[in-house]
Amino acid sequence: MTRPGSSSSDRSVWVRGRPEASDGGPTGRPHRPARGPSEPPVRLPRENEAVLTNDPGWYPDPQGERQVRFWDGEAWTEYVQPLAPVAVRTHGSDTAVEDYPYLADADLRASHEPRIVSTWEPEAIAIPGRARPRRRRSALGWWIAGGAVTVLVIVVALIAALVNQGPAVDPAAGPSAGSSPGVAAGQASPGSPATVSVPDGGSALVAIEVPEAGSYLLTAAAAEDVAAELSLDGTVLWSGDDRGNDLAGIIGGSWSDPAGFVQLEAGTYTLTVTEHDGVATSAEVTIYAVEAVDVAVGQTTDVTIPAGGYSVLRLTGDAEQRLAVDVRASVDWEDARLTYFPSGRATLADDRGPQAATEKGGTEYDPYLEATFPAGSSFLVLDEYDQNEITVSVAVTPV
Structure with missing residues (x-):
């Protein structure tokens, strides 16, 4: 070109x-x-x-x-x-008409007038020293207000009457749990526990059926702190409160639940469960038959402790006496423990220590106990610290 x-x-x-x-x-x-x-x-x-x-x-x-x-x-x-x-070139509002020619003929004004969405206005504030005008209530308004108050009073009176009347009582029904002293709210026997309601700060009675004479373990498990007392014809045979951490670690349950070993004849006993914290609760009462090993004063008895379990010793005497219980394992590294129940509370007797081992014999890990035992049957519990099966010798001698 x-x-x-x-x-x-x-x-x-x-x-x-x-x-x-x-x-x-x-x-x-x-x-x-x-x-x-x-x-x-x-x-x-x-x-x-x-x-x-x-x-x-x-x-x-x-x-x-x-x-x-x-x-x-x-x-x-x-x-x-x-x-x-x-x-x-940057395109924007300044180039809109150039970029979109059809906008040149468009009416971009608002198509609707502003619309009022609320006509509410705040109430005028009363200025001190300037009285606000009061509207006079008409006679009809007073009649309506009075009628509403009358209806409200009648409704409240009816509700109060229904509440005070309480639930209907069935004459044929027995007393509720823990409501009447002297009446058992439940019945327990070996293999058949009973659950009773214990009122706050009150007691509940459980009938304990013992089919034959023997050694038994009584327990009561509750969410709150309860104590238990076993009696026969008004005579207290056993009472217990907290089983403690030591016994709870052996037989299970909570440290605050009562538990104890008793020697019973066949018959029906009464167990009283009492709540101490002022909070209503329920308690499960259980009785277990126990195979106890008899130990006697002046004798040495071999006892096998099962793996992961425990063995129960029964010591019977005609009178109160102070005795020494010497437990010795067959192997030095075996660690047996002895639990006894002075005044109904579980107490642990563990290692005798180096000094007692020198004076009494045995190893420092063998239990040794000196205590006063009441007349009748007393119980001791043996377990192994590492939950191994071991055999120990138990010698009971007067002190």
């Missing part, structure tokens, strides 16, 4: 988008060192040249780089500079 105003014989080419000069680059014909007379002009290989105008100026670099190179009218020079960046 020929440049406007030029003849067809002018073979120069009109180049559009000629870049403007930047700072530091030539603005017309660049100044560069003059070539010597014999120095040929700087030219690129023929195949890389484009059809150019004879006018000097900046043109796209024929080497394909993203830059422009200065043409001096005869040859490409060594002067180059980057292409001028293309301005980025």
